[in-house]
Amino acid sequence: MSAVEKVFVEVTAKHDKEGKVRPLSISWEDGRELKIDRVIDVRRTASLKAGGLGIRYTCKILGRAVYLFDDEGRWFIEM
Amino acid sequence: MSRTILHVDLNNCYASIECLYRPEIRNSPVVVGGDPEARHGIVLAKNYLAKAMGVKTGEVLWQAKQKCPGLVIVPPDFKKYLRFSRMAREIYADYTNQIEAFGIDENWLDVTGAEHISGDGEKIADTIRQRVKSELGVTVSVGVSWNKTFAKLGSDMKKPDAITVISENNFKQKVWPLPVGDLLYVGRATKQKFANRAIFTIGDLAKRNVRDLKLLLGVWGETLWQFANGFDNAPIRQLGEESIVKSVGNSTTTVRDLVNIEDVKLIIYVLAESVAVRLRSHGLKCTTVAISVRNNELISFERQGKISTPTFVSGDIAAKAMELFKANYTWDKPIRSLGVRGADLVTADRHIQLNLFKCDQSDRESLERTIDSLRERFGSYCIQRCAMMIDSNLTGFNPKNDHVIHPVAFTR
Secondary structure, eight states: OOOOOEEEOEEEEEEOTTSOEEEEEEEOTTSOEEEOOEEEEEEEEEETTTTEEEEEEEEEETTEEEEEEEETTEEEEEO | OOOOEEEEEETTHHHHHHHHHOGGGTTSOEEEEOOTTTTOOBEEEEOHHHHHTTOOTTOBHHHHHHHSTTOEEEOOOHHHHHHHHHHHHHHHTTTOSOEEESSSSEEEEEOTTOHHHHOSHHHHHHHHHHHHHHHHSOOEEEEEESSHHHHHHHHHHSOSSEEEEOOTTTHHHHTTTSBGGGSTTOOHHHHHHHHHTTOOBHHHHHHSOHHHHHHHHTHHHHHHHHHHHTOOOOOOOOTTOOOOOOEEEEEEEEEEEEOSHHHHHHHHHHHHHHHHHHHHHTTEEEEEEEEEEEETTSOEEEEEEEEEEEEOOHHHHHHHHHHHHHHHOOOSSOEEEEEEEEEEEEETTSOOOOOSSSOOSHHHHHHHHHHHHHHHHHOTTSSOOGGGGTTHHHHOOOHHHHOOOOOOOSOO
């Protein structure tokens, strides 16, 4: 089995008047606040690796592309 | 004009969803099963690995385990399944407003006229298949045809993650060789009747004289003959259009066998209350009460009786149910499962024949409504019948909220 983990994270996001959501940063386990530099792609999709589904934000964090999922208000990343 | 109808079936719905959430069990045989402690221990759904080992839906869990060592048993989570069902329907709604559910995991879609926007039936079926797979992470099988019966047949022919097209040109080759039991509404009894008359395949049925079939099965004979020939022209309901409720019922398999009339009374009151609440929320009253009883050897029967005035008062329903029970059960075996149903429904606000000798019902009706609103505000256990306290293990279930999956009526 691959060792992909589902890690729930705290997210700071901006909700605009149209109801659009844009995650701005995530709080990492060690207390660091990681800024999301860019959101590359947004789509509703299942996470086969971590197990679950939601709206997937492909985010650029510290130069790396990370999948950040919003599963009805609970956010997680594939690790 | 010929219609384009899709039947979309989520493959192994419950098991697929559980496997999606738990990648670590994805490569093991998995079944979703009830709680054996509460005596609901049967297989509700299985994945393909479990199926390959011969596990069958409806089997008792220990039997399944014997067939398949290393079987992973997952408890059901109906809230999750309903969410998936809703999300799948949201996807379908992008292509049509005519979506009719058949259970939690199957839907008929009428996409007639959408050709210019989304492509022909097969194209739409393929888009839906891909979208459900990527957005929900489960696979579907789709049948495409010009009527509901063949669309359903098509979705069963190739699974999982597949599309079957049954057109007016190829249905004789594709559908007619299939066993007649595959046809919608042909169950065990009908199949036997057909076998006695040398009707084994759908083609046999289609080629028979309608009048003979009518003599054999009545109106259904003609209906099934129409199904077999592809003359089924039943429309697909619009989204949000509710089917007309014919009866409201609840049943339960109790945590332990019921051994005396006191036990039965408790369960009947719980069920009657739930039936009454649901009747009220639909604005209906029932004029017939039916009970179903199953003993611990799984032998069951149903009895029904009329009540003098239409009612949605739980006390009336329970009293009638008790009366039916006392008149019909001899206690040769303990009881495993009980059901109460209100039928012959009428709208609650219609005029009724007043009874000269019985006191006015409206006080009791408003009392029940008050209880409804109390429960809505403070939870279902804030106000209860005293009898419920006698054995809270037995009565500690809530048929209205626990049982959200409604079975599809066999005949509508």
